[in-house]
Amino acid sequence: MGPLQFQLSGGPGDGPRSLTSALHERLRADILATRLLPGQKLHIAGLAKQFSVSLAAVREALSRLVADGLVQASDQRGFRVSPVSLADLADVTQTRIDIEGLALRRSIERGDDAWLASVKSAWTDLKAVPYRYPDDPTVHYEEWVVRHRIFHRALVNACGSPWLLGFRDVLHEQSERYRRLSIRREVGGKPRDVEAEHKAIVAAVIKRDADAAVRALSKHFGITKEFVELAASRIAEVSRAT
Template identity: 55%
Template sequence: MRKPLTTERRLPPGLNAPAAPVRSLTSAVHASLRADILTCRLAPGEKLPVAVLAKKFDVSLSAVREALSRLVADGFVMSEDQRGFRVTPLDIEDLEDLTNTRIEIEVLALRRSMAHGDAAWEQGLRDAWDTLRQVPYALARQTPPHDGGWADLHFAFHEALVSACGLTWLMRLRRTLFEQSERYRALARTVPAGAERDVNAEHLAIFEATIARDAETASAAMDAHFRVTMELVREAVQRG
């Protein structure tokens, strides 16, 4: 027998669940759909029938509509007049726009971190890199939680690089771009790993230049890192 959707483990940190049970269910549906979209378990362009989702999660139609509306605001879902909701499609033009924008924002944040980072920032970066490099990159081609935590550690490493940026709005925009790029990275898993790519070496180059406060080399390494990923994703999108 199918169990009703539980909310406790899916709610965002700090949400006051007892005060708003309907919103808590909405948040749970939002979190579940968002995770499936980011990992492409819900495919780009896939329809999202409200009634079907309400039955799946055992919640009201209004809870599903609100969750989908929030995903529209996040850019993960599209709302079409008289046609309902569907997962936002992925395409080459959007990939290039997203990648180029992300490089601009990421490099700016990285340069600011190198300029303002203190000893604590440097140690945090060392710790993040040391933890990430111990997980085999081969696991990154698996979906969480079968990736050995690689996705979370990868996020933590890139977060540590720019954590001394000091601009809250810039970091919010950066987080949005990172999350949107995760959908494309999930698609890249379908492309056979090329022998010419060494992700650990790419990360090491970024790390070493950043620790050395070599802004030009670190920026170039970050730019190259994102563009290699873009080319792999381009191949996956063209295949799909």
């Protein structure tokens, strides 16, 4: 099934707002998974026909994605998936280190035993699923992606700042697109032990060693950046294709 080969459906009580939300979530998922490629045009009329929704519903869904930073809009060129570049990768990575590092430090300082238990639980759940599909190691195992997001969010949940968490969530989503584009470079090339990287973060958190935890988190994000840079030809290929 292609990325857009389905119709949104719901019960008789579903109104325009619920259809818009469903469309927003579907397009968001396709962008993060790079089923909709960076730079790809998003035609309002085509999406409305594909999903059997109104033009207004499509415009609202796309406007939400603009606010999320996943779609760009211009008067002359309409809507398109936000592009990727190595310069943007460097900016996203450093800003994520700054923001998420601060949130992690505050969580370690303020988090109670329940927070620490949630981190351990999220870490256990993440380790329980494979990193890649066994039959296709070039693709992330979808449940791992879900649990990975929960794990990293659990690390910072005790920071006490909804604003900080909101900025952190936006940066995480932007990083996810690069991860999906770079995973092919991890196969047959330079080895990476993601589990060991996560283990180092958790070990420091359990000790409530904020400096060590932030260093491990920064190293983890930096390694991801290195693998994306190794896959620079893949990013260039995607840009040319769109």
